[in-house]
Amino acid sequence: MKLLVKTLCLCAIIFFAGCSRKPADKETGKSAIRVVATIGMIADVAKNVGGERVEVAGLMGPGIDPHLYKASAGDVRVLSQADIILYNGLHLEAKMGDILHHMKNKKVAAVSGTVPEERLLVSQKYADAPDPHIWFDVSLWIIVAQNICDIFAEYDPEHADYYKSNAEAYIRQMSELDTYVKQRALALQEDRRVLITAHDAFHYFGKAYGFEVYGLQGISTEAEAGAADVRKLADFIAARKIPAIFVESSIPRRNVEALQAAVQSRGFNVEIGGELFSDAMGNSGTPEGTYIGMVRHNIDTIADALAGKKSESPHKE
Numbered sequence: 001m002k003l004l005v006k007t008l009c010l011c012a013i014i015f016f017a018g019c020s021r022k023p024a025d026k027e028t029g030k031s032a033i034r035v036v037a038t039i040g041m042i043a044d045v046a047k048n049v050g051g052e053r054v055e056v057a058g059l060m061g062p063g064i065d066p067h068l069y070k071a072s073a074g075d076v077r078v079l080s081q082a083d084i085i086l087y088n089g090l091h092l093e094a095k096m097g098d099i100l101h102h103m104k105n106k107k108v109a110a111v112s113g114t115v116p117e118e119r120l121l122v123s124q125k126y127a128d129a130p131d132p133h134i135w136f137d138v139s140l141w142i143i144v145a146q147n148i149c150d151i152f153a154e155y156d157p158e159h160a161d162y163y164k165s166n167a168e169a170y171i172r173q174m175s176e177l178d179t180y181v182k183q184r185a186l187a188l189q190e191d192r193r194v195l196i197t198a199h200d201a202f203h204y205f206g207k208a209y210g211f212e213v214y215g216l217q218g219i220s221t222e223a224e225a226g227a228a229d230v231r232k233l234a235d236f237i238a239a240r241k242i243p244a245i246f247v248e249s250s251i252p253r254r255n256v257e258a259l260q261a262a263v264q265s266r267g268f269n270v271e272i273g274g275e276l277f278s279d280a281m282g283n284s285g286t287p288e289g290t291y292i293g294m295v296r297h298n299i300d301t302i303a304d305a306l307a308g309k310k311s312e313s314p315h316k317e
Contacts, residue, residue, distance in 0.1 A: 033156060036082040038093050039066050040281040041135045042111055044291040045145050046086060048170040050152055053159055057082075062283050065250045070095045079103060084155060086111050086148065090120070090132035107155055114147040115140055121203050133278070136205035138178035138295060142171050177292050184303045185209040192306045196237065196245040198256050201278040209299075216255045230255075234262035237270050244273030244305035250280040273305025 032055040037043035043058035050056065059075055060066055066088070071079070076099060079085055085103055087093050089110030093100070100108055112134055119140060121131040134140045149167035153160035185193065193211045195202055200215035214236070216229055237245065237259075245260065247253045256272060263270045276298050282288025288297045 033152070034081060034083045036079055036085050038087040038096065039279070040289075041141070041291050041294070042086050042088060042144075042148075044281065045111075045141070045148055045170070049145060049149050049163055049167045051162065051166050053156065053162060054152065060280060062280055062289070063250050064280050066092050066279050068095070069093065071099050075099075079106075082106055084109070084151065086151070088112055088132055088134075090130040090134070092132035107151070109147075109151050111144045111147055114150075115143050121207065123200070131200070131203055133201045133204055135291065136202055136295075137208040138174055138181060139208065140204065141291070142174050142178075145171055145174065173292060177295055181209055181295065181299045184299045185211065188303055188306055191240075192243070194240065194242050194306070195302060196233065196242060196259075197276060197278065198246075198248045198251040198253075199278070201248070202276075205298075211302075216259060217251075230259050230262050233259060234266060237263045238266040238268040241268060242270060243308055244271045246273050246276045246302070246305070248276050248278040249282070250278060271305065274301040276301060 033050065033053060035043075035046050035050065035054045035056045037046055037056060037058050039060050040058050040062070043056050046054060046056045057078055059071070059078065060069055079099065080103070084107045085100065087096070087100060087108070087110055089112040112132070115134060120134070123129050123131060134144070145167055149163045152163045156163075190210075194214075195206060195211045196214045198215065199217035200213070202211070202213045202215070205211065206213035214233060216233065236242075245256055247256045253272075260270055260272060277288055277294045281291065281294045282297070287293030
């Protein structure tokens with residue numbers, strides 16, 4: 001059955017590649033460049049950098065787990081009609097590898113490609129696999145924004161200055177965001193800077209902003225948390241008296257709730273401090289439906305819960 005689905009998707013690639021529209025007219029400037037981004041965080045950067053010169057579609061919406069995502073025939077159609085396809089890379093979209101490989105007539109780019117290798121984190125627990133969650137270090141996502149600017153400028157050199165101007169303005173906002181996250185983190189007592197979530201998505205965040213980070217599942221949500229993982233983490237939380245743990249919008253709550261119950265059975269009450277956005281942003285039209293709003297929501301939720309305060313975010317559970 002899996003082979004049949006894969007065959008149908010590859011056939012769809014060939015069919016739709018033949019009937020997709022022509023790339024944007026770069027001489028007249030009348031047509032917007034069609035950009036498809038795999039995840040919302042990339043799509044949001046592309047919109048800010050590309051402005052009115054691009055038409056951006058995101059494949060994976062709110063609450064979607066990119067580690068487990070498999071492209072549908074509809075996704076293949078959208079990809080085949082794109083001029084530029086942007087994906088994260090670092091094995092985040094591992095189940096889309098074959099489809100992206102067959103989009104040879106498109107500009108297909110991994111936005112992580114310009115991040116210096118020495119700044120990437122690897123997991124010794126998972127065969128030295130690279131951690132793909134680079135957007136949680138805002139300084140790394142600034143590198144991604146510059147890369148997207150360069151990709152657009154190379155494809156559409158006539159409007160290179162336009163993309164550069166947009167990127168510079170957006171990067172200024174991102175730099176302000178980076179400062180804000182650092183300030184909120186530093187306002188916490190050092191022994192309170194312990195972040196425990198559903199899966200290991202926040203290690204870049206931890207390294208950049210001074211948090212110990214622990215996750216029930218690995219850097220890919222394909223690896224389920226076992227009973228031993230829950231027991232070990234429950235012992236740690238009770239011993240350290242960690243005040244709050246966090247659920248994630250793209251992962252079922254049950255594992256974190258099981259962890260909470262395990263901690264309570266050890267005589268310590270740990271709160272679920274709120275919902276964080278990890279592998280997907282919030283709903284379109286909300287602050288959390290943007291990269292900057294998502295990061296602000298996360299740090300506010302984390303800092304308030306670990307300080308014993310109730311977050312003022314209107315979208316927190």
